[in-house]
Amino acid sequence: xxxxxxxxxxxxxxxxxxxxxxxxxxxxxxxxxxxxxxxxxxxxxxxxxxxxxxxxxxxxxxxxxxxxxxxxxxxxxxxxxxxxxxxxxxxxxxxxxxxxxxxxxxxxxxxxxxxxxxxxxxxxxxxxxxxxxxxxxxxxxxxxxxxxxxxxxxxxxxxxxxxxxxxxxxxxxxxxxxxxxxxxxxxxxxxxxxxxxxxxxxxxxxxxxxxxxxxxxxxxxxxxxxxxxxxxxxxxxxxxxxxxxxxxxxxxxxxxxxxxxxxxxxxxxxxxxxxxxxxxxxxxxxxxxxxxxxxxxxxxxxxxxxxxxxxxxxx
Numbered sequence: 001x002x003x004x005x006x007x008x009x010x011x012x013x014x015x016x017x018x019x020x021x022x023x024x025x026x027x028x029x030x031x032x033x034x035x036x037x038x039x040x041x042x043x044x045x046x047x048x049x050x051x052x053x054x055x056x057x058x059x060x061x062x063x064x065x066x067x068x069x070x071x072x073x074x075x076x077x078x079x080x081x082x083x084x085x086x087x088x089x090x091x092x093x094x095x096x097x098x099x100x101x102x103x104x105x106x107x108x109x110x111x112x113x114x115x116x117x118x119x120x121x122x123x124x125x126x127x128x129x130x131x132x133x134x135x136x137x138x139x140x141x142x143x144x145x146x147x148x149x150x151x152x153x154x155x156x157x158x159x160x161x162x163x164x165x166x167x168x169x170x171x172x173x174x175x176x177x178x179x180x181x182x183x184x185x186x187x188x189x190x191x192x193x194x195x196x197x198x199x200x201x202x203x204x205x206x207x208x209x210x211x212x213x214x215x216x217x218x219x220x221x222x223x224x225x226x227x228x229x230x231x232x233x234x235x236x237x238x239x240x241x242x243x244x245x246x247x248x249x250x251x252x253x254x255x256x257x258x259x260x261x262x263x264x265x266x267x268x269x270x271x272x273x274x275x276x277x278x279x280x281x282x283x284x285x286x287x288x289x290x291x292x293x294x295x296x297x298x299x300x301x302x303x304x305x306x307x308x309x310x311x312x313x314x315x
Contacts, residue, residue: 025221026230028214029150037122039196041069043142044121046113048074048106050264052129053082058174059129060089061306065299066133067140072117074100074109076267106267111203118196122149125193126205132176132248134159134296144245145193152198152210153223155231157186157239159246162289166254174307177300179250182293186239186246192223207234248296252285 045068052059060071073095075082089095096117100109110126118124123145127133133156138144148154160183170178190206198210201220212221222230227240252258266272275281304310 039122041121043068043123044070046072046126048076048109049129050076051078051080053080053085055129056085062303067142072096072113074098076100107203123193124196130250134248135245151224152195152221153208154193155190155223155225156245156247157190158249159186161250162286163252168256169254175250176296180292180294181289182291183288184291188235188237188239191247
């Protein structure tokens with residue numbers, strides 16, 4: 001009886017918090033006075049990396065094309081030629097490079113970035129080098145994110161991509177060009193875009209709650225999704241149908257690249273390494289790839305022109 005009573009009490013508290021958040025908190029956010037955006041950047045990315053030199057140019061040029069103003073990169077024990085690739089971007093002040101020689105320090109890197117650079121940018125998003133923001137209709141991330149300016153954080157769902165049966169990648173093709181075999185739809189796992197006017201309750205890369213002060217009282221407020229829905233129990237919600245954005249997550253790439261990825265080790269939790277070496281884990285993901293998704297191809301021509309300095313000359 002005691003256990004049942006506790007469950008009922010927790011459920012009632014959840015319902016009350018849901019009602020408060022969707023009425024008082026939402027109205028308070030919508031009617032809050034926006035501070036002047038005198039910040040250096042509007043939309044920035046933060047990423048931690050290890051030996052990602054072959055992928056940097058495509059990832060950086062793609063997101064630059066999409067309207068990202070600045071990128072903060074945290075080097076975690078890289079031994080490849082990342083400096084050579086990044087130097088042009090550092091020299092033109094498009095990339096800020098931070099050396100981060102700490103084990104299992106993905107979240108601390110995000111905390112450091114938010115603490116030290118939040119005054120420079122209105123929005124900060126935490127992204128990995130195998131993730132590409134992919135709007136379905138808009139062509140600039142700033143236009144997509146603008147309607148959410150009064151909210152503390154926005155989540156964007158993953159669309160998972162597999163190997164396409166490729167054992168070794170084609171060096172003459174881009175990542176987004178080679179891997180098109182995907183899950184049928186986005187999954188209820190996401191990455192966050194943080195409004196730097198707010199303070200996170202606890203930093204995390206998949207779902208973040210922020211503090212919001214209402215009538216002098218601090219409340220924890222979860223992220224919203226693209227439909228403006230507060231997500232209280234992340235991972236259990238139904239993803240929006242006919243969405244307007246996705247994160248293309250090229251989590252495995254080719255078979256050989258997947259081996260290299262796992263051998264590098266996880267930057268979040270060592271326990272993940274053993275799980276990811278289990279081939280049943282790999283094949284479970286691979287067998288979900290029942291669709292072909294080429295939405296990102298609408299950016300492919302422009303990306304190649306930027307990367308390879310291609311000019312279209314007409315008579």
